Amino acid sequence: MSTPEWDVIVIGAGPAGALAAHQLAGCQLRVLLVEKRLFPRWKICGSCLNGVALRALEQAGLGHLLAELGADPLGRIRLGLQGQQLELALPAGRSLSRSRLDLALCEAAVAAGAVLRTPWEATVAGPSPGGRQVLLRCGDQRQITSARVVLVASGLGSAGLGPELPIETRINPGARVGAGCELEAGVGGYGNGTIHMAVGRHGYVGLVRNEAGALNLAAAFDRPQLIAAGGPAASAAAVLAEAGFDPLPQAAAATWRATPALTRRCKPLAAERVLLLGDAAGYVEPFTGEGMGWALVGALAVVPLVLQGQKDWNRSLERQWSRRHARLIGSRQRFCHGLAFALRRPGLSRALVSAAGRWPALTAPLLQHLDGVTLQRISPAPCP
Numbered sequence: 001m002s003t004p005e006w007d008v009i010v011i012g013a014g015p016a017g018a019l020a021a022h023q024l025a026g027c028q029l030r031v032l033l034v035e036k037r038l039f040p041r042w043k044i045c046g047s048c049l050n051g052v053a054l055r056a057l058e059q060a061g062l063g064h065l066l067a068e069l070g071a072d073p074l075g076r077i078r079l080g081l082q083g084q085q086l087e088l089a090l091p092a093g094r095s096l097s098r099s100r101l102d103l104a105l106c107e108a109a110v111a112a113g114a115v116l117r118t119p120w121e122a123t124v125a126g127p128s129p130g131g132r133q134v135l136l137r138c139g140d141q142r143q144i145t146s147a148r149v150v151l152v153a154s155g156l157g158s159a160g161l162g163p164e165l166p167i168e169t170r171i172n173p174g175a176r177v178g179a180g181c182e183l184e185a186g187v188g189g190y191g192n193g194t195i196h197m198a199v200g201r202h203g204y205v206g207l208v209r210n211e212a213g214a215l216n217l218a219a220a221f222d223r224p225q226l227i228a229a230g231g232p233a234a235s236a237a238a239v240l241a242e243a244g245f246d247p248l249p250q251a252a253a254a255t256w257r258a259t260p261a262l263t264r265r266c267k268p269l270a271a272e273r274v275l276l277l278g279d280a281a282g283y284v285e286p287f288t289g290e291g292m293g294w295a296l297v298g299a300l301a302v303v304p305l306v307l308q309g310q311k312d313w314n315r316s317l318e319r320q321w322s323r324r325h326a327r328l329i330g331s332r333q334r335f336c337h338g339l340a341f342a343l344r345r346p347g348l349s350r351a352l353v354s355a356a357g358r359w360p361a362l363t364a365p366l367l368q369h370l371d372g373v374t375l376q377r378i379s380p381a382p383c384p
């Protein structure tokens with residue numbers, strides 16, 4: 001291969017990868033989007049799009065998808081902690097199942113001109129003349145291709161990173177693991193339009209009705225207690241009871257899935273002709289339900305660097321991506337980290353909830369954060 005086959009290869013078609021592929025294909029680049037699972041697929045996620053995510057979709061010209069897919073407006077968050085309950089109005093939010101959202105974003109990328117390979121698994125390999133090689137695998141088939149720039153948007157665990165890349169992933173000691181399941185629409189209680197968030201000493205469970213009325217459960221648990229309790233269903237039941245929420249016996253019979261350890265950092269966020277985005281670039285546990293917002297904002301923010309990297313690659317692009325990511329997403333992740341820290345301390349979190357109940361104005365910074373007031377700083381990249 002003398003010249004790269006593609007301008008961009010995007011590994012992973014979650015919100016980060018699919019939106020980046022959409023934007024770049026819209027700039028007339030030759031984009032290959034590789035996804036290892038067949039869509040539609042269920043994914044562990046609270047499925048709540050906050051103000052940041054909604055605005056990023058608007059900015060990308062895909063805001064219309066939400067109404068078309070029937071995304072359910074979210075008006076309130078109900079927090080339960082050690083028997084205390086607090087209900088707050090949300091500035092913005094929509095609930096939409098990941099199977100629908102991710103499929104729609106992927107279809108939008110293809111409609112914009114991206115080529116989708118699925119179910120193919122991709123791994124970044126060594127350099128090639130003017131580009132980067134990528135190994136593609138599907139069953140027994142193996143292929144090598146290349147691109148001027150590779151975006152790794154392969155989610156938690158960064159399965160798309162080959163061993164020769166000088167990128168290290170550090171998992172936080174004591175990082176919680178995620179778990180989730182879906183209960184059919186007939187299950188009572190836990191009304192729609194509200195995020196029901198039960199908080200316990202060893203984890204939390206978010207319950208949200210999706211556009212079809214199904215009840216989506218997404219949780220984060222301390223690993224030792226998850227094992228001691230005998231699995232996610234028992235851990236979720238314990239958290240609901242601790243929070244003072246109604247029991248959900250149906251969850252015991254549901255099919256639960258679990259994630260790897262959640263809170264992690266990747267360093268650096270780039271290598272020669274490779275940029276990381278979305279969860280693949282690092283993640284903080286999901287109490288504030290912002291991961292999709294971070295993924296979508298990252299997809300918009302990476303576009304100018306990919307465009308610059310088409311002509312020539314230099315190390316300053318790698319440094320620019322680290323700085324841009326830290327400014328747009330790292331600051332929001334630090335806030336989320338702080339909140340997760342407070343929630344692990346029962347005395348502190350009880351005091352915070354009772355103070356918020358007494359003086360609701362104290363919750364304004366959290367709600368502003370969820371609404372993404374800082375998004376004005378992010379503007380989508382114009383194509384050249």
Ligand SMILES: Cc1cc2nc3c(=O)[nH]c(=O)nc-3n(C[C@H](O)[C@H](O)[C@H](O)COP(=O)(O)OP(=O)(O)OC[C@H]3O[C@@H](n4cnc5c(N)ncnc54)[C@H](O)[C@@H]3O)c2cc1C
Binds near residue numbers: 045121154160
């Ligand atoms: C319990 C829990 C609750 C959450 N709740 C919310 C919430 O309510 N709101 C919110 O905004 N966020 C929430 N999140 C976070 C959110 O789910 C993620 O941040 C978001 O999915 C990140 O998007 P992404 O595109 O980076 O990765 P993903 O959505 O994980 O997509 C990555 C894609 O890459 C594919 N892939 C992986 N490896 C390869 C490979 N080698 N080759 C090809 N394809 C590959 C995967 O199959 C996948 O489709 C939650 C997370 C958890 C764990």
